[in-house]
Amino acid sequence: MIEDLLTASVIASGIRLAMPYLYAAIGETFGQRSGVLNLGVEGVMLLGAYSSFWGVYQLTPDKATSFDPMALAAGVLVAVLVGLLMGLATAFINVTLQAEQGISGIGIYLFGLGMSTLLFQKNFSQVVTVKGFPKIHFPVLSDIPLIGEIFFRQNLLVYGAFALIPLAWFVLHKTTFGLRLRAVGQNPEAADSMGISVTRVRYMAVIIGGVLASVAGASMSIGHLNVFQQNLTDGRGFIAVALVYFGSWRPYGVMYGALLFSLVTALQIKAVTIGIGIPSELLSMTPYLLTIIALIFASRRIDQPAALTRPFERGE
Amino acid sequence: MSDATPQLLPTGQSRIEHMEMRGIVKRFPGVLACNSINFDVRAGEVHALLGENGAGKSTLMKILYGLYHANEGEVFLDGQRVSIHSPSDAIAHGIGMIHQHFMLVPSLTVAENVALGQRSAREPLLDLNAVSKRIRLLADTYGLRVDPSQPVWQLAVGERQRVEIVKALYRGAALLILDEPTAVLTPQEVNDLFKTFHQMVKDGHALIFISHKLHEVLAISDRITVLRDGCVVGSTPTREATKKSLAQMMVGREVILQYDQPPVDAGAVRLKVENLHAQSDRGTAALRGVNLELCAGEILGLAGVSGNGQRELSEVIFGLRPATQGKVELEGQPITGASPAHLNKLGLSYIPEERMVDGVIKDFTVAENLMLQDHARPPYAFNIFVNPRAVAHHCAELIRNFNIRTPNQETPLKSLSGGNIQKLILARELARTPRVLIAAQPTRGVDIGATEYIHQRLLEQRTKGTATLLISEDLDEILALADRIAVIYEGEIVGIVDRAAASIEELGLMMAGVRRESTAS
Ligand SMILES: Nc1ncnc2c1ncn2[C@@H]1O[C@H](COP(=O)(O)OP(=O)(O)O)[C@@H](O)[C@H]1O
Numbered sequence: 158m159i160e161d162l163l164t165a166s167v168i169a170s171g172i173r174l175a176m177p178y179l180y181a182a183i184g185e186t187f188g189q190r191s192g193v194l195n196l197g198v199e200g201v202m203l204l205g206a207y208s209s210f211w212g213v214y215q216l217t218p219d220k221a222t223s224f225d226p227m228a229l230a231a232g233v234l235v236a237v238l239v240g241l242l243m244g245l246a247t248a249f250i251n252v253t254l255q256a257e258q259g260i261s262g263i264g265i266y267l268f269g270l271g272m273s274t275l276l277f278q279k280n281f282s283q284v285v286t287v288k289g290f291p292k293i294h295f296p297v298l299s300d301i302p303l304i305g306e307i308f309f310r311q312n313l314l315v316y317g318a319f320a321l322i323p324l325a326w327f328v329l330h331k332t333t334f335g336l337r338l339r340a341v342g343q344n345p346e347a348a349d350s351m352g353i354s355v356t357r358v359r360y361m362a363v364i365i366g367g368v369l370a371s372v373a374g375a376s377m378s379i380g381h382l383n384v385f386q387q388n389l390t391d392g393r394g395f396i397a398v399a400l401v402y403f404g405s406w407r408p409y410g411v412m413y414g415a416l417l418f419s420l421v422t423a424l425q426i427k428a429v430t431i432g433i434g435i436p437s438e439l440l441s442m443t444p445y446l447l448t449i450i451a452l453i454f455a456s457r458r459i460d461q462p463a464a465l466t467r468p469f470e471r472g473e
Numbered sequence: 474m475s476d477a478t479p480q481l482l483p484t485g486q487s488r489i490e491h492m493e494m495r496g497i498v499k500r501f502p503g504v505l506a507c508n509s510i511n512f513d514v515r516a517g518e519v520h521a522l523l524g525e526n527g528a529g530k531s532t533l534m535k536i537l538y539g540l541y542h543a544n545e546g547e548v549f550l551d552g553q554r555v556s557i558h559s560p561s562d563a564i565a566h567g568i569g570m571i572h573q574h575f576m577l578v579p580s581l582t583v584a585e586n587v588a589l590g591q592r593s594a595r596e597p598l599l600d601l602n603a604v605s606k607r608i609r610l611l612a613d614t615y616g617l618r619v620d621p622s623q624p625v626w627q628l629a630v631g632e633r634q635r636v637e638i639v640k641a642l643y644r645g646a647a648l649l650i651l652d653e654p655t656a657v658l659t660p661q662e663v664n665d666l667f668k669t670f671h672q673m674v675k676d677g678h679a680l681i682f683i684s685h686k687l688h689e690v691l692a693i694s695d696r697i698t699v700l701r702d703g704c705v706v707g708s709t710p711t712r713e714a715t716k717k718s719l720a721q722m723m724v725g726r727e728v729i730l731q732y733d734q735p736p737v738d739a740g741a742v743r744l745k746v747e748n749l750h751a752q753s754d755r756g757t758a759a760l761r762g763v764n765l766e767l768c769a770g771e772i773l774g775l776a777g778v779s780g781n782g783q784r785e786l787s788e789v790i791f792g793l794r795p796a797t798q799g800k801v802e803l804e805g806q807p808i809t810g811a812s813p814a815h816l817n818k819l820g821l822s823y824i825p826e827e828r829m830v831d832g833v834i835k836d837f838t839v840a841e842n843l844m845l846q847d848h849a850r851p852p853y854a855f856n857i858f859v860n861p862r863a864v865a866h867h868c869a870e871l872i873r874n875f876n877i878r879t880p881n882q883e884t885p886l887k888s889l890s891g892g893n894i895q896k897l898i899l900a901r902e903l904a905r906t907p908r909v910l911i912a913a914q915p916t917r918g919v920d921i922g923a924t925e926y927i928h929q930r931l932l933e934q935r936t937k938g939t940a941t942l943l944i945s946e947d948l949d950e951i952l953a954l955a956d957r958i959a960v961i962y963e964g965e966i967v968g969i970v971d972r973a974a975a976s977i978e979e980l981g982l983m984m985a986g987v988r989r990e991s992t993a994s
């Protein structure tokens with residue numbers, strides 16, 4: 158039975174499912190490493206998903222039979238801009254106004270949910286599809302059995318998501334910006350006394366988080382499902398926040414968590430389709446159950462930002 | 474005063490020949506922290522700033538370092554007026570500060586901590602190799618042993634202090650502010666640190682040394698300025714100062730530097746700690762087999778550098794932290810793991826180290842805080858009701874007996890001074906004449922007046938037969954009060970000596986982990 162379940166196509170789909178988690182959770186990692194918890198990821202994802210979908214829909218020529226590269230690039234750009242604005246707003250609320258971060262995040266989520274739903278209902282009367290990012294077939298490589306299907310027939314956004322992991326690690330550990338960011342999340346007073354602007358670093362981190370959350374949404378609406386509908390992301394933004402804890406605030410840890418979660422999801426979908434005699438309602442709980450169990454046991458907390466959710470203010 | 478060629482320090486920076494602060498005024502809501510202060514320091518000297526807790530020393534220095542902004546006053550460097558708005562301005566002017574509380578990021582390595590906020594030669598990339606190289610160079614020049622690749626959380630306090638100094642030198646500090654740098658060091662570490670300071674001064678650095686320890690100030694400085702309540706009360710060359718004259722300036726009246734202690738015959742064993750093990754908050758071993766016996770009518774001092782298990786020991790004894798192994802007995806009864814409420818009834822009292830967190834409730838009134846433990850017992854309560862008259866009467870008595878300065882019983886606790894809050898805790902804990910008292914850092918952050926008072930009370934309690942465990946990082950306090958002194962290091966008792974037989978040098982060595990074989994019991 159396990160051979161029926163664990164096929165190359167299931168693994169390939171697991172990898173695809175990991176994509177939005179990777180973008181969103183890496184973005185959230187930046188924010189949290191600087192000491193800001195943003196629970197509003199889900200809302201920003203929805204806005205990114207909607208706005209990029211809208212962009213691609215508007216710009217793809219009417220009778221196009223295949224994808225339009227310019228329209229796709231514009232779609233991603235729109236998502237980046239929306240993410241930038243949402244990141245800026247989030248930073249203003251959490252860093253400048255020093256809001257209670259658990260609560261302000263819920264506000265941002267509800268705003269994103271409401272706004273994306275409203276715009277969708279206003280501009281689209283029914284569910285339509287767009288021509289999203291196509292799979293890239295690498296010559297030769299994509300024909301290798303198993304490996305080819307799993308690794309070399311994905312789309313550009315999937316590769317982007319995985320490229321982000323070493324990039325994020327590099328930025329965090331090998332650049333002066335990364336050092337400032339980690340310091341600000343661990344001990345803002347120390348960073349401040351070394352002449353670092355805690356506010357500026359946190360703004361940067363939260364904006365990076367916003368942009369990546371928005372791209373995470375786009376990766377679903379124009380890089381995987383190629384549709385938009387109300388609440389398209391369906392809680393993935395919250396899972397992404399959990400994955401940051403799961404991965405102990407480390408990019409590679411986050412990646413392992415995202416892969417584990419998505420592979421189990423892919424398996425569960427497959428199990429439901431081929432029918433293995435367990436009610437699908439129970440099966441669909443498994444990824445979430447697994448996350449909770451893993452979170453309980455994943456408690457290596459050396460990199461936990463000591464100043465997480467703590468606003469910084471000099472005594473003056 | 475202006476040389477043709479400016480002299481350079483060994484670090485390659487130019488010297489600050491003269492720094493002067495004039496007429497500095499700083500107001501906080503309800504406090505005048507600095508009241509028109511004039512202060513200066515020259516290259517090649519140590520100018521000590523002495524004063525009690527709350528005198529305004531840190532505030533004045535934070536103004537110089539750009540962390541606080543003065544309401545009035547000016548700062549001059551080599552005759553030029555400068556405005557320092559932030560630490561980066563101060564750093565750019567060659568001013569460095571070692572803060573009273575370490576300003577290090579524990580999860581980062583030494584080199585990363587040092588590189589923090591500095592431009593890298595390979596911007597935007599880090600260049601930790603170059604940083605490490607320069608750290609080694611500085612470390613050699615000034616005798617500061619540090620390993621650039623070690624994460625800071627693995628370092629002992631003494632090493633952390635060295636990292637702080639390297640950090641300031643790396644930034645080209647010509648003037649260094651040292652805000653109570655010795656507070657957490659062993660006497661030997663203090664000696665090493667002073668050697669470094671001497672070297673720096675010889676090279677032409679200007680040092681400002683802050684402390685409230687008189688002997689250190691006398692040992693290291695060239696000039697001394699004393700602050701009290703935000704005002705300069707006097708400034709004198711060190712060779713003309715004595716401990717007595719300085720103490721008097723600090724407090725504004727004569728102080729007792731030595732207590733008489735009538736000999737008390739130690740009685741039966743009241744508290745026995747056997748092979749006690751416990752974990753720290755981080756899950757590491759904090760206590761590793763502690764053995765202690767505490768007798769009626771004695772004060773047992775527990776000396777040691779902070780973070781060696783003192784807090785965990787007091788918490789395990791008082792039932793606030795589970796023991797992983799071993800046992801505690803109160804007058805022969807096992808009490809390991811008993812609840813604080815139960816221990817209270819058995820006659821165990823506890824003065825916690827973090828008094829604002831573990832000792833009182835800030836937003837409650839003075840009376841409520843005094844009654845935290847006894848409010849549900851007769852005569853202060855009948856059934857579920859509080860008896861307000863009995864409570865008011867009892868509180869009035871405690872406030873009077875323990876000399877707690879408060880407008881009235883209904884004053885919110887948070888408006889009291891540190892010394893008075895500590896007196897309140899003392900009143901609550903001593904009112905029932907406890908069988909055993911655990912006093913953790915009872916005078917930390919408390920002014921000299923209140924310290925004296927608290928010490929007298931502890932001695933009085935000793936005469937009444939209470940067995941006291943006095944946990945303190947202040948060796949002078951332990952030497953002044955204890956009958957026997959136990960030294961704790963990394964969760965183990967490295968030795969117990971009689972006070973009469975103890976020397977500072979020996980205690981210092983024990984605090985650094987050197988074991989002592991023969992023990993007095
Ligand atoms: N950030 C602040 N806000 C309000 N009051 C403060 C602040 N910092 C210090 N103070 C007050 O200023 C006074 C001087 O404090 P401080 O300079 O820390 O004293 P010292 O370093 O001499 O012990 C104290 O009364 C203290 O409570």
Ligand SMILES: [Mg+2]
Nearest residue numbers: 530531532573
């Ligand atoms: Mg101070």
